[in-house]
Amino acid sequence: MVDDDLERLAAEAAADPAALDRLLRRIEPEVLRRCGRFLPCRQDAEEACQDVLLKVSANLAAFEWRSKFGTWLHTIVSNSALSTYRSLKRRSAKQFSADELIALKPDPRTTSVIAGSRLDLLDALEKLEVSKPQVVRPFILRDISQLTYAEIADELDAPVGTVKSQVHDARQAIQELLG
Numbered sequence: 001m002v003d004d005d006l007e008r009l010a011a012e013a014a015a016d017p018a019a020l021d022r023l024l025r026r027i028e029p030e031v032l033r034r035c036g037r038f039l040p041c042r043q044d045a046e047e048a049c050q051d052v053l054l055k056v057s058a059n060l061a062a063f064e065w066r067s068k069f070g071t072w073l074h075t076i077v078s079n080s081a082l083s084t085y086r087s088l089k090r091r092s093a094k095q096f097s098a099d100e101l102i103a104l105k106p107d108p109r110t111t112s113v114i115a116g117s118r119l120d121l122l123d124a125l126e127k128l129e130v131s132k133p134q135v136v137r138p139f140i141l142r143d144i145s146q147l148t149y150a151e152i153a154d155e156l157d158a159p160v161g162t163v164k165s166q167v168h169d170a171r172q173a174i175q176e177l178l179g
Helices: 003-013 016-038 043-064 069-095 098-104 113-131 131-146 148-155 158-176
Strands: none
Touching: 003 016, 003 069, 016 043, 016 069, 043 069, 069 113, 069 131, 069 148, 113 131, 113 158, 131 148, 131 158, 148 158
């Protein structure tokens, strides 16, 4: 879909329930694909996708249009995917003992490298949020959502140089956490 078409439809959907339905149907496949970048299990990505669509429908009327709708959507996707991951992790911790969790840890011989890498990255992002929370969002928007530095700067209302520096710092920290 052309970016301008999406922006027009989103603006229309902010005031018109019929347009909102069209917007949600149009963005759903892309939202699911983006959630899948974070969450390797399709059902988990679908859960995060539904969360994103609910948030868009609930908050679109209050969206201030300081940035593009597409950029705002990237932020909602990343926040929802990370929230879904944390929720799944908490549910697992409550459901199983520590020994059972170790036994349930994915076997590297049967788990794809991509799925294992994503889980490792999500764990690293959780740790990074504790030590350097200011660099997590720029990193996610750049390296996972693949926004340009200019788009991230607009979304975060920060200079491009600051965004580049934060992404660089996050990459170094994550490399150390994954190393």
